[in-house]
Amino acid sequence: xxxxxxxxxxxxxxxxxxxxxxxxxxxxxxxxxxxxxxxxxxxxxxxxxxxxxxxxxxxxxxxxxxxxxxxxxxxxxxxxxxxxxxxxxxxxxxxxxxxxxxxxxxxxxxxxxxxxxxxxxxxxxxxxxxxxxxxxxxxxxxxxxxxxxxxxxxxxxxxxxxxxxxxxxxxxxxxxxxxxxxxxxxxxxxxxxxxxxxxxxxxxxxxxxxxxxxxxxxxxxxxxxxxxxxxxxxxxxxxxxxxxxxxxxxxxxxxxxxxxxxxxxxxxxxxxxxxxxxxxxxxxxxxxxxxxxxxxxxxxxxxxxxxxxxxxxxxxxxxxxxxxxxxxxxxxxxxxxxxxxxxxxxxxxxxxxxxxxxxxxxxxxxxxxxxxxx
Amino acid sequence: xxxxxxxxxxxxxxxxxxxxxxxxxxxxxxxxxxxxxxxxxxxxxxxxxxxxxxxxxxxxxxxxxxxxxxxxxxxxxxxxxxxxxxxxxxxxxxxxxxxxxxxxxxxxxxxxxxxxxxxxxxxxxxxxxxxxxxxxxxxxxxxxxxxxxxxxxxxxxxxxxxxxxxxxxxxxxxxxxxxxxxxxxxxxxxxxxxxxxxxxxxxxxxxxxxxxxxxxxxxxxxxxxxxxxxxxxxxxxxxxxxxxxxxxxxxxxxxxxxxxxxxxxxxxxxxxxxxxxxxxxxxxxxxxxxxxxxxxxxxxxxxxx
Numbered sequence: 001x002x003x004x005x006x007x008x009x010x011x012x013x014x015x016x017x018x019x020x021x022x023x024x025x026x027x028x029x030x031x032x033x034x035x036x037x038x039x040x041x042x043x044x045x046x047x048x049x050x051x052x053x054x055x056x057x058x059x060x061x062x063x064x065x066x067x068x069x070x071x072x073x074x075x076x077x078x079x080x081x082x083x084x085x086x087x088x089x090x091x092x093x094x095x096x097x098x099x100x101x102x103x104x105x106x107x108x109x110x111x112x113x114x115x116x117x118x119x120x121x122x123x124x125x126x127x128x129x130x131x132x133x134x135x136x137x138x139x140x141x142x143x144x145x146x147x148x149x150x151x152x153x154x155x156x157x158x159x160x161x162x163x164x165x166x167x168x169x170x171x172x173x174x175x176x177x178x179x180x181x182x183x184x185x186x187x188x189x190x191x192x193x194x195x196x197x198x199x200x201x202x203x204x205x206x207x208x209x210x211x212x213x214x215x216x217x218x219x220x221x222x223x224x225x226x227x228x229x230x231x232x233x234x235x236x237x238x239x240x241x242x243x244x245x246x247x248x249x250x251x252x253x254x255x256x257x258x259x260x261x262x263x264x265x266x267x268x269x270x271x272x273x274x275x276x277x278x279x280x281x282x283x284x285x286x287x288x289x290x291x292x293x294x295x296x297x298x299x300x301x302x303x304x305x306x307x308x309x310x311x312x313x314x315x316x317x318x319x320x321x322x323x324x325x326x327x328x329x330x331x332x333x334x335x336x337x338x339x340x341x342x343x344x345x346x347x348x349x350x351x352x353x354x355x356x357x358x359x360x361x362x363x364x365x366x367x368x369x370x371x372x373x374x
Numbered sequence: 375x376x377x378x379x380x381x382x383x384x385x386x387x388x389x390x391x392x393x394x395x396x397x398x399x400x401x402x403x404x405x406x407x408x409x410x411x412x413x414x415x416x417x418x419x420x421x422x423x424x425x426x427x428x429x430x431x432x433x434x435x436x437x438x439x440x441x442x443x444x445x446x447x448x449x450x451x452x453x454x455x456x457x458x459x460x461x462x463x464x465x466x467x468x469x470x471x472x473x474x475x476x477x478x479x480x481x482x483x484x485x486x487x488x489x490x491x492x493x494x495x496x497x498x499x500x501x502x503x504x505x506x507x508x509x510x511x512x513x514x515x516x517x518x519x520x521x522x523x524x525x526x527x528x529x530x531x532x533x534x535x536x537x538x539x540x541x542x543x544x545x546x547x548x549x550x551x552x553x554x555x556x557x558x559x560x561x562x563x564x565x566x567x568x569x570x571x572x573x574x575x576x577x578x579x580x581x582x583x584x585x586x587x588x589x590x591x592x593x594x595x596x597x598x599x600x601x602x603x604x605x606x607x608x609x610x611x612x613x614x615x616x617x618x619x620x621x622x623x624x625x626x627x628x629x630x631x632x633x634x635x636x637x638x639x640x641x642x643x644x645x646x647x648x649x650x651x652x653x654x655x656x657x658x659x660x661x662x663x664x665x666x667x668x669x670x671x672x673x674x675x676x677x678x679x
Binding site for chain 2: 038039040042043171174200201202203205206207208210211212214215217218231234235238242243244259261262263264265266268269
């Protein structure tokens, strides 16, 4: 018993050592970066972190914001809504962040945004595309990516007009993001006068979708649309090819990661998969210098890396212009000003959505990377 | 109903069910012998998937490319190291608690499963890992107006599952080790009075369970081509369900439960709705337990006086 007490005491003192000092340094501006840094979607969290970190370093090297240095705090939500809420509270209460970049999964961004709104903190997500994110009337919430309804329309137009498919199977992963995307696809298909032949949800975390693939055969699907992330899209496309299905797989920005190729089991399986994503930010003129700098540090700025970089620039620009960190004032400024970023100039409508979105189609090639469909 | 679709769904279900069955054996044997659920078993399966990828990479490094050699070496090596994990789990988490409250080993099981998951996550990274494609190609069997497609890996799953079930049945019913296992299962105290080293036998059961999970791990990784440190959870739950469905404690029951679970998931998903396939599978489990509380092939528990 005595030993147990001693052991407990050691544990508690270790915990104390682990927790950072509560006081916030006077001269810095604390900013939170939240996303899935562990768990199955950690690849996306890394994109957000690398982008924001590089931007913060660049801004600090150039003298900071109004002479103050940016301090970054990491918040790991593991793409779990419950954990997102806990992390949001931690960022606000313990670290006293003045702005938050992030949450990757829409299902995490939505609950966390309420915490930030209540605390009056500017919140910009570089990656959550579900329409509900900005449809709830939170004035201090913005995004630097497009919306799933825009993304779904681009995908649907491509399937109907370019692939000329009539029988379309629409699959989702029962998550806020995936199902939202699938619903957007369904709405646009309806507008184009088509009705999907199949609309079903698979279970996240499973690997065997053979039964579903056989079902595609039984309904003679000519194209399959999947709203979800790469961990499920990979095995799905592999099993489609193994069963000799000719129908192409089309998906959204949830598979924009080299991990999609790993999850599929190699470039041979990933080849020919289409996806919607914003015009490749790596190709935008303004960003070339940053792209080179990130590549030099050994990180390929794919997916949402540059979105995150741009988001940090936007936060910095707003703080510099308003000479303060009050969420309402920052939001008011962003609603009325365009901001130049590595991804070109960005401006927002009254909901906090981008004024212009630029979704285009990409195709995975046999080398394990993606190219824009001409 | 198109016959080729029906047959293809049956094949899908059998393959899925065979892997559930192989993992379910670990749950059922451990329950049979010490009456507890080894919740860390799913993680043992996950560890074996990682070992598969590691050994494949090692063999590739040494330039060994002959497919049968690679398969056998990877299978044997993974089986041994995974079995070692099984032994280790029993030794550190269960043996010290064998005579304590029934809840205690259950809690260490959950703790151990967290430890295994995070040990793999920290040592191998949180990203999904790929397995190089070893066997390509498939058998195409014409049926009705369509075809049934079975990849070579899937055929291998069926063959290996049948073979390992046969070997296991032989060990349990025809060898002295198997006799000692069955004796320990029936009455541990009596068995030890008759000179059986029951501690050793319990260790052996954990090792056999882990070895079966390792076989499943190798085959599943080759089949799906990728895995991450999370896969043990869902698969573990499914396999546990299969073990309960077939009658926990019964060896053929585990395989039967796995096959029924795999087939019902596949058919329900294929002909009714994918969203609710798990609901259907668990509803089936509830129904079976209402009418046969000890599972399909389980023996009712007799209170020993």
